[in-house]
Each structure stands twice: as C-alpha cells, then as structure tokens.
Amino acid sequence: MNPEKIVFKPIGIIHSPFNNFEKIPRQGRFGEDTAAYAEIFEEYTEGLKDLDTFTHAHLIFYFHKKDEELKLIQYPKGRTTPRGVFSIRSPLRPNKIGLTIVKITSVENNIIHFTGADMIEGTPLLDIKPYVPEIDCYPDAGKGWFEQE
Numbered sequence: 001m002n003p004e005k006i007v008f009k010p011i012g013i014i015h016s017p018f019n020n021f022e023k024i025p026r027q028g029r030f031g032e033d034t035a036a037y038a039e040i041f042e043e044y045t046e047g048l049k050d051l052d053t054f055t056h057a058h059l060i061f062y063f064h065k066k067d068e069e070l071k072l073i074q075y076p077k078g079r080t081t082p083r084g085v086f087s088i089r090s091p092l093r094p095n096k097i098g099l100t101i102v103k104i105t106s107v108e109n110n111i112i113h114f115t116g117a118d119m120i121e122g123t124p125l126l127d128i129k130p131y132v133p134e135i136d137c138y139p140d141a142g143k144g145w146f147e148q149e
Helices: 042-048 144-148
Strands: 012-015 035-040 056-062 097-108 111-115 123-130
Touching (some): 035 042, 035 123, 056 111
Antiparallel strands (some): 035 111, 056 097, 097 111
C-alpha cells in the first residue's frame, strides 16, 4: 500500500434538499427536521440487513463540493478565535471526510430515509455505522475549547 494515496469507492449517494451551502445546518443535530435519503448502490444493498432495527446511524461521507484551499488554522463558524482544523468540525479538512449522526426513519430496499441532514445534494456516501448509545455516547466527555467560551 502506498501511504500517500488511499482510494475509497462510494457505497451510495446522499440526496438532500440542499443545493448550495448557505442553507445547510451547521451540524445535522441543528437540522433534525431536515429529511433526506441515501441511495445505496445495488452491490451493497444486502449490507443494509438489520439497519432498520436501529434508530440512528453514523453516515460517513465525502465533501465533494468543497474546493477551497485547506487552512490548518480556521475560524469556527460564528466564532472569533482561530482554532486548529483538528479541534473544529469544519468541512475544510485534509481528507474532506464528513461524519453525521442521523435519525433513521425507514429503510426500504436500497433507500435509507433519515432526518438530520447536513449534506449537499449528491454527496458520495462512504460508509454507514449504527449508532449504539452504550458504545458511542460518553456522558462525561469534555467539551474542549467550547467550555472556555
């Protein structure tokens, strides 16, 4: 494996009501009423078995429309203090990988309907993982620099 290059193949496409960046919620949690769906490619459809038994899932996707130059120091949205890219949730990342927890409303054949969308129409979906509170939730987790503001 060449450590300089990693290739991902999308497993599907996310369809959302957002055709531009201006109206996308800052995080999926702030758009809990925003319905969208993921169309899973046929060769991966069988892998959706039992996903409908979960209420939420992590969607891992590629920021395919973010062509801006990467800056390792950025200003978080609505903030005045610059922060390192790895301490914020900006879409301007070295590998342009996004992660959002969504609420699953239904799974029908190769379509996952969900709410909590913060992706632009046509976003390539890289992976899906079920959200499991006992594994994914750390009630005592610190809030980093958010606690300072």
